[in-house]
Amino acid sequence: MPRPSNKAQIVESGLAVFHEFGYHASGVQAVVDHAGVPKGSFYNHFKSKEDLGLEVLKAYWMRFEDLRAALRISDQPPLDRIDAHLAAFSVDETGCLIGNLTSEMANEPQFRDALQGVYASWIADFEACILEGQKDGSIRDDETAKTMAEFIVTALEGAVLKRKLEDDEQTLINFRKTMLRFLRAS
Amino acid sequence: MPRPSNKAQIVESGLAVFHEFGYHASGVQAVVDHAGVPKGSFYNHFKSKEDLGLEVLKAYWMRFEDLRAALRISDQPPLDRIDAHLAAFSVDETGCLIGNLTSEMANEPQFRDALQGVYASWIADFEACILEGQKDGSIRDDETAKTMAEFIVTALEGAVLKRKLEDDEQTLINFRKTMLRFLRAS
Numbered sequence: 001m002p003r004p005s006n007k008a009q010i011v012e013s014g015l016a017v018f019h020e021f022g023y024h025a026s027g028v029q030a031v032v033d034h035a036g037v038p039k040g041s042f043y044n045h046f047k048s049k050e051d052l053g054l055e056v057l058k059a060y061w062m063r064f065e066d067l068r069a070a071l072r073i074s075d076q077p078p079l080d081r082i083d084a085h086l087a088a089f090s091v092d093e094t095g096c097l098i099g100n101l102t103s104e105m106a107n108e109p110q111f112r113d114a115l116q117g118v119y120a121s122w123i124a125d126f127e128a129c130i131l132e133g134q135k136d137g138s139i140r141d142d143e144t145a146k147t148m149a150e151f152i153v154t155a156l157e158g159a160v161l162k163r164k165l166e167d168d169e170q171t172l173i174n175f176r177k178t179m180l181r182f183l184r185a186s
Numbered sequence: 187m188p189r190p191s192n193k194a195q196i197v198e199s200g201l202a203v204f205h206e207f208g209y210h211a212s213g214v215q216a217v218v219d220h221a222g223v224p225k226g227s228f229y230n231h232f233k234s235k236e237d238l239g240l241e242v243l244k245a246y247w248m249r250f251e252d253l254r255a256a257l258r259i260s261d262q263p264p265l266d267r268i269d270a271h272l273a274a275f276s277v278d279e280t281g282c283l284i285g286n287l288t289s290e291m292a293n294e295p296q297f298r299d300a301l302q303g304v305y306a307s308w309i310a311d312f313e314a315c316i317l318e319g320q321k322d323g324s325i326r327d328d329e330t331a332k333t334m335a336e337f338i339v340t341a342l343e344g345a346v347l348k349r350k351l352e353d354d355e356q357t358l359i360n361f362r363k364t365m366l367r368f369l370r371a372s
Contacts, residue, residue, distance in 0.1 A: 024210035103289035106350035151364045158344025164292035182368035
C-alpha cells in the first residue's frame with residue numbers, strides 16, 4: 001500500500017511545477033522528479049495529469065482560505081480588509097495559479113467547472129465585505145456590491161498577470177492604491 | 187524560392203492555433219497542418235516555434251493598431267473612446283493572446299521584452315486619452331493619467347481572461363460599466 005504522504009508530496013510538487021512552468025509545459029515526469037517519487041507511485045494516486053491538475057487547483061485554493069475568511073469576518077474596516085487581501089497577492093512573480101490555469105485550461109470541462117467555482121466563491125467573499133462597507137458608508141454605493149466584487153477579482157487577476165513581466169512590485173502597489181481610491185465613497 | 191504568401195499564411199495559422207489552444211499545447215505540426223503547407227516550408231521562414239511565436243505576437247498587436255490610434259486621436263470625448271476600446275475586447279471567448287502569452291511565456295527573455303513593449307505602448311495610448319479627459323474635466327484627476335492607464339490595461343486583461351470561463355459577455359459588460367464609473371470625475 002502506498003504511503004499516504006506520497007500523494008500529498010505529489011500534489012505539492014504539482015503545484016510548484018505547474019505554477020512555475022505552466023500546466024502544458026510540465027509533464028508528469030517533471031512532477032515526480034520534483035517530488036522524488038517513482039512514476040508508478042503517481043498512477044497509484046492519480047488517473048492522469050488532469051486528475052492531478054484538479055487536485056492542485058483545490059490545494060492552491062485552500063491555501064487562501066484564511067485570507068478569504070478575513071474578507072468576510074474581521075474587526076478591520078472593510079476597505080482595510082480589501083487592501084490587505086490585495087496586498088497578499090503582491091509578492092509572487094509567478095502569477096496566480098488560478099489565472100494561469102484559466103488561461104490554459106478554460107475550455108476543459110472539469111477545469112472550467114472548478115475554476116468557475118473558485119471565482120464565484122472568491123467574488124462572494126469580496127461581496128460580503130463590500131456590502132459591509134456600503135452599509136457603514138465607507139464604500140461607494142452607485143454600483144452593486146456584486147458587480148464591484150467581480151470587478152476586483154478580475155482586475156486583480158490581470159494585475160497579477162502583468163506582475164509576471166515586472167522586475168518589482170510597483171505595478172501591484174499602484175494597482176492597489178488605485179483600486180482603493182476607486183472604491184472609496186466620496 | 188518559397189512563395190512569400192506561405193510565411194504570411196503560417197503566421198496567420200500560428201495566431202489562430204496559439205490563440206485557441208495555447209502556445210505550449212500547440213506544436214509546429216498543428217500550425218503547418220492548419221496552414222496547409224509542408225513542414226519544410228515552416229523552416230524556410232522560421233528558425234523555431236519561438237521565432238514564429240514572436241511574429242504572431244507582432245501580427246496580433248498590429249491588428250489593434252487602428253483601435254489604439256483611436257484612443258489617441260479622435261473627435262469623440264475621451265471616456266467614449268475608452269468605452270469603445272474596452273467594448274472591442276468584449277467579443278472573444280478565447281481571451282487575449284497578449285494575456286495568454288504573458289501567462290505562458292513571461293519568463294522567456296525574448297517574449298518578455300516583446301510583451302513589455304506591447305504593454306508599455308498600450309498604456310501610453312490610454313495615458314494620452316486620459317490626459318485629455320483630465321484637461322477637459324471629464325476624468326478624475328486624483329490619480330496620474332499613467333497610473334490609471336496602467337490600471338485599465340491590466341484590469342482589462344483580467345476581465346478578458348475571466349471571459350474565457352463565461353458563456354456570455356455579461357462580465358465584460360459589467361466590467362466596462364464599472365470602469366467608466368470609476369474613471370468619471372464626480
